[in-house]
Amino acid sequence: MSEVVHAPVMLKEAVDLLNPHEGGIYVDCTLGGGGHAKEILNRVGERGHLIAFDKDRYAIERSQKVLAPYLDRVTFVHRDYRFLADVLHELQIAGVDGIIFDLGVSSYQVLDPERGFSYNYDAPLDMRMDDSSATTAADLVNTLSEKELGDIIYRFGEERWARRIASFIVERRKKAPIKTTGQLTEIIKAAIPAAARRKGPHPARRTFMALRIAVNDELSGLEEGLRAGISFLKARGRIVVISFHSLEDRIVKRIFREYAASNILQILTKKPLLPSEEEVLVNPRSRSAKIRAAEKTVIAG
Ligand SMILES: C[S@@+](CC[C@H](N)C(=O)[O-])C[C@H]1O[C@@H](n2cnc3c(N)ncnc32)[C@H](O)[C@@H]1O
Known part of the structure; x- marks a missing residue:
């Protein structure tokens, strides 16, 4: 680093x-x-x-x-x-x-491959600025209701596909908990239609920002x-x-x-x-x- x-x-x-x-x-x-x-x-x-x-x-x-x-x-x-x-x-x-x-x-913080702030590195889904605080991004993604997740992604990320991303997250976690940035990025990519993914910033950018804002209140x-x-x-x-x-x-x-x-x-x-x-x-x-x-x-x- x-x-x-x-x-x-x-x-x-x-x-x-x-x-x-x-x-x-x-x-x-x-x-x-x-x-x-x-x-x-x-x-x-x-x-x-x-x-x-x-x-x-x-x-x-x-x-x-x-x-x-x-x-x-x-x-x-x-x-x-x-x-x-x-x-x-x-x-x-x-x-x-x-x-x-x-x-x-x-x-x-963002460029530390181990702290889970970035979709560019596969890491545990953490995102805590203070690593002694209780709640990680993985905790939110695996425990909040679909509505709560959708609200966070929409409000803090201003992501138009927020509801779809939340629904894909909830479907996916029924099989196994979502633990890594890589898994979350894949879910987001699957949720956003291909045409919408082709332009603009990385498709996971808004969702990651939203979760970071929520994790760190x-x-x-x-x-x-x-x-x-x-x-x-x-x-x-x-x-x-x-x-x-x-x-x-x-x-x-x-x-x-x-x-x-x-x-x-x-x-x-x-x-x-x-x-x-x-x-x-x-x-x-x-x-x-x-x-x-x-x-x-x-x-x-
Ligand atoms: C954008 S950086 C600041 C960069 C700094 N001005 C410089 O010139 O290097 C923001 C920093 O604020 C810290 N931070 C963010 N929210 C905080 C909070 N609520 N309380 C204390 N520190 C916080 C983050 O951990 C991060 O290290």
């Missing part, structure tokens, strides 16, 4: 919007490979501090190496960012100058994390979110608007910022990225 590199998405745009200042306290809710974290640490200087969350223990381990020159300025937190408020209380931090979220999965965690983050921002502190999925972006937009309506936040990005054409060419993972940012108002306290 040493050849895999996660190129941070919209690095300059995101960190410029966060606007880290010397000596400030910042939170990176999604440390990943430490790309955004490193840039923030460079800007906050020796008196600054970064609290870095990742629920994937491998991301924490890898970033500890990447951030080795800055270790005295980083607190690593191996937890879901939905517990941001609890963690900041435990650390006795009353307010922070900025918070960044770079949502979804990292290349380290990504959407409800995001709402909790955003609300906690906003409540801990100091006046003029900033929150920056990079999202990759319309459902994520909708949550960010709704919550920012809600706090802006009560004068707690001022929205800095009327329209979300998108990656440049050059970045999309060099880093295809950035193609669906959207950045939204907001600043805590002075009167909010």
Whole structure:
């Protein structure tokens, strides 16, 4: 796995919007490979501090190496960012100058042939970012009802063949449990009519994304994390979110608007910022990225 590199998405745009200042306290809710974290640490200087969350223990381990020159300025937190408020209380931090979220999965996770995130590698059907959490993708696929599976694949994957895929999964698991990414990919291919499979992305892409979102409970965690983050921002502190999925972006937009309506936040990005054409060419993972940012108002306290 040493050849895999996660190129941070919209690095300059995101960190410029966060606007880290010397000596400030910042939170990176999604440390990943430490790309955004490193840039923030460079800007906050020796008196600054970064609290870095990742629920994937491998991301924490890898970033500890990447951030080795800055270790005295980083607190690593191996937890879901939905517990941001609890963690900041435990650390006795009353307010922070900025918070960044770079949502979804990292290349380290997707390109790890053993973690079951990808239809490109045959592996146990896992998809957990946190390998100590209870439910794997195989658990969902083998235990949920056909309706529940169809709903997940339709809602989180925006897959038009969701109901057919769910029905094929349920038929297939009557014979034997579905255990691997390879088996699931075959079932999806069988469920989607050949003509529809010939164009567009890999036929399993949407279903895999949907299951990943469900396994890691990504959407409800995001709402909790955003609300906690906003409540801990100091006046003029900033929150920056990079999202990759319309459902994520909708949550960010709704919550920012809600706090802006009560004068707690001022929205800095009327329209979300998108990656440049050059970045999309060099880093295809950035193609669906959207950045939204907001600043805590002075009167909010
Ligand atoms: C897109 S990557 C972040 C990449 C990072 N910004 C960089 O520059 O390398 C997202 C990371 O966030 C983590 N993550 C996703 N949801 C999380 C959550 N709810 N709590 C904590 N970490 C989460 C994932 O495990 C993954 O490592």
